[in-house]
Each structure stands twice: as C-alpha cells, then as structure tokens.
Amino acid sequence: MKHHLVRLYTSPPPAIQAGTMFGEDFSRTFEFVLFGFVLLSTLFTIFLLTLPTPYSPYQDNSGQAATENDKENDGEAKDGEKKTRFRAGRSVQVVVLGDIGRSPRMQYHAISLAKHGARVYLVGYRESEVHPDIVSNPRIKIVELTPAPSWCHSSSKLLFPILAPLKALWQARSLYRALSYRTAPVRWMLVQNPPSIPTLAIASTVCFFRNAELIIDWHNFGYSILALKLGARHPLVKVAALYENLFSRFATNHFTVTDAMARVLKKQYGVTALTLHDRPAELFRPINSQERADFLARLPKTAQYAPNLTPSSQEPWKLIVSSTSWTPDEDFSILLEALCAYSAQATSKPQLPKIIAIITGKGPLKEYYLAKVRELNQQKKLVNVIIQTAWLTPEDYALLLAAADLGVSLHTSSSGVDLPMKVVDMFGAGLPVVGWSRFEAWPELVKEDVNGKGFGSSDKLWQLLVNLFEDRDGLIQTLKEGAVKESRYRWNDEWDRVGGNLFKLIYV
Template sequence: MLSEDFFTDKFSRSFDIVLFSALILSTFLTIVLLTLPSQYDPYKDKPLKVVDEEGKEIEMKGKDGRKKVNFKQGRTVQVVVLGDIGRSPRMQYHAISIAKHGGRVYLTGYQESELHPDIVSNPLIQIVPLVPAPSFLRSSSRLLFPVLAPLKALWQAQNLYRALGYRAVPARWMLVQNPPSIPTLAIAAIVCFFRNTELVIDWHNFGYSILALKLGSSHPLVKISALYENIFSRFASDHIAVTNAMARVLKTKYGVSAHALHDRPAAIFRPISSQDRAKFLARLPETAQYAQDLSSSSKSPWKLIVSSTSWTADEDFSLLLDALSAYSAQCTSKTHLPKILAIITGKGPLKEHYLSKIQVMNQEKKLLNVVIQTAWLTPEDYALLLAAADLGVSLHTSSSGVDLPMKVVDMFGAGLPVVGWGKFEAWPELVREDVNGKGFESSEQLAQQLVELFESKDGLLTTLKQGALKESENRWDDEWDRVGGKLFKLV
C-alpha cells in the first residue's frame, strides 16, 4: 500500500509545478504589459512649436503661403503605407495636407525612391522608414508564392508593429492605405487598440481582387484574403474611398460607410507655356534629339505620348505595344500621320519582360514609325513631361472595377488629354468621353483612336486638350479639405 507521505510529496511537487508555471505566466504577462506601446493622451498632444538650430521659433505658413499656421491640439496623425512612400502619391498628399493645417505627421513606409519636395522640407512631417524584407522573400514566382507569401507577411508584420508601436509617438488617428491589406490592417488594428488611436482606412482598391490577378478568383488564399479584409474593415472608426463606386461597394458588401475623396493633382502638376515646353524637350535626354520636330507646330511630324506604368499584372502593357505596332503599319500607307515618340515611365516586376518584347518587335520592323523609350524621372521632370506631351495613355485595368488610376489625375493636372482602358464601372467618374479623354477596350480600338486623334481632321485632339486644361483647375487641396479636413477636425 502507498504511504501517506507518498501522496503528500506528490501533491507538494504538483503544487510547486503549478506555482512555478503561474510565476512564469505572471512574469510574461507583466513584461508584455510593461512593454506595450504607450497610449495616446490628448492632454499631452499640445500645439507644436517648430524651432531652428538656435532654438528660435519657425513661423510656418499655411496652404496659401502667407497665413501663419495655427498648430492645433490633438492633431497628430500616423500615415501608413506598406509600400514605397515615393510611389504612393496619395498618401504623401494626405501627409502634406495634414501638415499644412498644423497637424503633426509620422509617415511610415519604405523609403526606396525620391519623396515629394514638400514632404522633405516640412518639419511637421517625420519619416518612419520600414526595413525591406530579405530579397528571397520578394520573389515574383507564382509557384513559390503560397510558401513565401506567409513568410513575407510575418516579416512585414513584426517590422510594421515595431514601427507603428514604438518608433512614433502615440497619435490621435492612424490613416492606413489599403491595399496591401495583409498584414497591414491587422497590425494597424492591434496597435490602435493598444494606443487608444482611431483607425482610418483609405481604400485605394481591394487587396483580394489584386491577389486574384495572380492566383485566380477561386484560389483559397484569395477567399481568405477577402474574408480577412471584410473582418478588419470593421475595426476602423472611419473610411475614405477613392471613388463613389468603391464607397457603394464598401457599404453593400462590408457594411461600412466611406467618404468618397477623389484623387486630385498636386500643385507640381500644372500646364506649361510653349516656351517652357520647348526648353524642357531640349533638355530631357529622352526627347532632346526630337525636340525641334516636337516643338515645330501643331502639324509636327512627331507626336509625344506618355504612359506611366508600374509594370504589374493589372496593367496589360501589351495593349499599347500592339496598338503602336498597328499604328506604325498604318503610317506606311497614310504618310500624313505623324511618327510617335512614346516614353514609358515607372518601375516594376514585368519591365524586363516587356523590354525584351520591344526589342523583338524592333528587330521584326514592327515599330518603324514609332520610337519607344523608358525613363525613371524625378517628380519635377515627370510633371514637366506630362505637361509637354501631346497625349497620355493609361493601361490601368482595375482589378475591382471601382478604383481609378492616379496617373490619369496627374495627367489632367498637367492639362494632358488621356486615352485609357475604360472597361470598368468607375471610369466615367474621372474621364468624360470626347471632352477630356477617351476610353478603349482593345488594342485595335486604341490604335484607331491614335489615328483619329493625330489625323486632326475634326480637331478632336484640340477639343480634348481644352477639356483637360479645364479639368486641371480641380485641385487636391479643395477636395481634401472637404473630406479629410473635416474628418481630422482641421477645418
């Protein structure tokens, strides 16, 4: 028989194990609680005085360039983009607008390309750079995607959590770009919960619809992504959408109300005089040898078209290549048609693929009357290029059907008429057919539009130019004040 001492010792050991486990758990929870991100305290979010190196206060100017900024209490905002800040113009414009009204901004994202000059020069805007994922996690292989995507998401999650929770002061609001939604929305929701911060989502598109371009709409990861986006959308206190159509979808599918804030061009995008145009064309390496012909007259033997692309799957660049090939063939029989200089700007994963295709087309003499050049320009030169061009081309096909390409907004800001892929619901919110642009749904239609516009028999290109110049009068500041200014209580 077992003695009483045996049971006593066994109970004592079990009790010690439980006590030790409780001590470990308690220590862990204590460490977690002590190391949680600090909370936002409205009483500490005081009006900010910006000082120079000698400690003297710098008088900040308002958006009109003259009025002194009134630094308002409780107006600190974290602006977040899980992408390259320099290639996220809308989020940069948000930051600039908040700072113009006296709010402090902590702009979080990857710092891989040149930033807007107003971001760099404004002392109210602080960049919180993210660390890029290791190169092996950024592979574009579709085969490895199901394995690498979760690993990349985990890397981004811990990096983003540290940046939002510990490398920036607690803010009253956090404005997050979506997509990418994974892991951005989850991490933002967690940090906002810990820091007593209000989450605002700026919907540029739907993350699951972009993922569907890569994997197909029936793929399990796409369905999980759609559910994830739906769930975490409900953790936000407010929502902003780029179109009325997107706001409608958010209401009907997700049950959340969004304010439509249409993209508008920044001040850097503006029309230029014919004299400034000629100077720029002569200075830019990609246009210098054609500058005289491009500047000669409205009946110039050359026309300049511009297309900005991210070289991704949601922009089918082969549409433009096929159209330019067809146009070049027509030039052979229609000798009155001008030749085309096409400048393609941007960076992206499919760039080398299409450059190889262009090389083959040149070898096969399919582009005899067309010259295609690629360029990566400073923001200032890109804005001047748009203003100097004869026609802008948008290849954005819209994975969701309810977003709009920012590049078209910039083109209109520079007074540049546009032809673009128009086979999606939100297109008419931006482009008015035969007023400031035209939509196409095939390469054949695009080729025909190029012929019609450059033949100039009915002066349609001139009409579209006038419409684009009229559209250039609509500016970001007015649109942002109407929506963002009221949401962040700055106006």
C-alpha cells in the same frame, strides 16, 4: 520467523506507502502550477511594461502638455451657438506598406495634414524619391520600414503559399515596431489599403493599445489584386477577402477614391465611407510653348527629337506618355500591339506623324516587356514609333506630362471600382487621356469626348491614335481644352472639404 518479522517492520504498510506517493505527486503538481503561474505573471508584467505609450488628449503629438486654449477648443460650441470644430490633438501616422515615393496619394495626405498644423509620421519604405514638399517640411517625419529579405520575393505560384506568410511575418514585426515604438502617440492613424495583409491587423492592434482612431484609405481591394496572381477561386484569395472584411470593421472612418467603391463597402462590408476623389497636386500644371520647348531640349530622352516635337517642324512628331507600375493589372502588351498597328498605318499613310512614346515607372514586369520591345524593333514592327523608358524626378515627371500630346492609361482595375492616379496627374498638367475604360468607375474620372476617350482593346486603341493624330475633326484640341479645364480642380480643395473636416483641422 525472525527474518519475516524484520521484513514486516522495515517495509511501510501499503496505505502509508500510497499516501507518500500521493504527497510526492501533489508536491510536483503544486511546483509545476506555481512555476507556470510565476512564468505567466512575469510574461504578463513584461507585456504591460512594454506596451506602447497610449495617446492622451491632454498632450500634443510631441508628448508636451497641451495649452489650456487647446483643451478648451477640443470640441464643439454649445448653448445654442453654431457648432464649430476646432483643431486639437494634431498628430497623425500616415502608413503605406510600400514605397512612399510611388504612393502619391499618401504623400498628398501627409502634406495636407502638415499644412493645417498636424504633426505627421509618414511610415513606409523609402526606395525612390519622395515629394520635395515632404522632405522640406519640418512637421513631417519619415519613418522608414526595413524591407523583407530578397529571398521572400518570388513570382512563383508554387512558392507563394510558403514565402508569402514569411514575408507577412517580417512585415508585421517591422510595422508593429515602427507604429508602436518609433513614433510618439498619435490621435489618428491613416492607413493605405491595399496591401491589407498584414497592414490592417497590425494597425488595428496598435490603435487599440495606443488609444488612436484608425482611418482606412481604400485605393482598391487587396483580395482582388491577389486574385490576379492566384485566380479568384484560390483558397488564399477567399481567406484574404474574409480578412479584409473583418478588419475593415475595426476602423473609425474610411476614405475611398470613388463613389462606386464606397457603395461596395456599404453593401458588402457594412461600413460607411467618405469619397475623397484623387485630384492633382500643385506640382502638376499646364505649361506654355516656351517652357515646353526648353524642357524637351534638356530632357535626355527627348533632346535629340526636340526639333521634331515642335508644331513648326516640317514633319512634326507626337509625344505620348504612359506611366505604369509594370504589374499584371496594367497590361502593357495592349499598348505594344496598338503601337505596332499604328506604325503599319503610318507607313501607308504618310500624313500620320511618327510617335515617341515615353513609359515611366518601375515594376516586376518591366524587363519582360523591354525584351519584347527589342524583339519588335528587330522585326521592324516599330519603324514609325520610338519607345523610351524613364524614371524621373517628381518635377520632371510633371513637366513631361505637361509637354506631351496625349496620355495613355493601361490600368484595368482588378476590382472595377478603383481609379488610376496617373490620369488625375495627366489632367492636372492639362494633358488629354485615352485609357482602358472597361470598369465601373471610369466615368467618375473621364468624360468621353470632353477630356478623354476610352478603349477596351488594342484595336480600339490604335484606331483612336490614328483618328486623334490625323485630327480631321479637331477632336484632339477639344480634348486638350477639356483637360486644361479639368486641371482647375485641385487636391487641396477636395482634401479640405472631406479630409480636413474629418480630422477636425478645418473650421466648418
């Protein structure tokens, strides 16, 4: 009995025991909630403290206070006066998630902006030579991105769904840091599209935090290029199309390279875009016969053939030029097949001149096609054609176009509404063009039988080469005159009319 009494009083009643357990559970829960609250509060504080500095209309792009005159002129005249836009808040990020040196249009944007007094941060990879006017301009600062590791690059369709997201994450981190912390606050961010992933998402986010206006410069549609690799029905292509559609709506304004692309954006995306046609920079211009002879004699790729490239030669040759990025949307096999057929024709028709073809550019399929060229030479299918490849400085590339007899464009357009910049440069140098014409926007650039000719197959191309170089009806001279006339339309004029007014850097 005594032992039972001891046991009874030493053990707490069930109600007290349950209350104690509830108190301990409540204490642990409270501690957990408190810890979570402190953690979230700390993370939120860190987030706020590390946010990029937003743009202020009362400071210029260097962070210095704007003058009273700048503040007064930031707007439009009122009280019945004619409205006049003034330059203010002149700071712009020009963004290309690619090699700056191989993005001529974005370089031209930067040069034009700087010319009109803007402070420009040109963001991208610096893998090849940049336009000399950018390097020498104190108003333009190049902000280099860190390239993704080599293992992220693969042409395998099987590895693409794995490596592509990893590459995109790397690019997103590098781009976010560059746009948020490696440049001063800007009023505008001008972004090249494509690539759209992750560019548009990062650009939209940074513009939100930094109080900047996002402007997208549409060169093409990113999903259409991805479809060349994976197929139009691939799930990733459909996701990319939805992504591009969604983030296009976060931009304040849009540029397109063609009227056709502007119509597609309006119809499918519901956004209004301004057409800013590509035009050649001042670097591209026609040259006289003496300049041509001097250049061909000093260029290593043409020096040994220079005597045959003059009209006074007893057996004059023809020089054709094609610039390519060696990618799937430019099928170089079309030109190879056409040159083989032309070589066979020149064997049976001695009056046809030999051709030296110089192919410029860099890209993933270059080695593949160079191997094909070597094979064709071994098979003696290019007896009357010499194919050279080159990577030239911007100045020498402009002179090469001006010295050539004919330009060839292999751009097939993944979307049907973009245009090859290379043709614009050819016209700037007064060079007539033959190009792949089976897409909607082609007539916006080339006028048939006036400054160029279109083709839709390798057969049509070699027939064009034969007809032009036989020159029975003087068509090559007519096209030359048309190209020289086209060379008068310049980038500065087009940009001032469209871009200058949008950025409020031109008085209107």
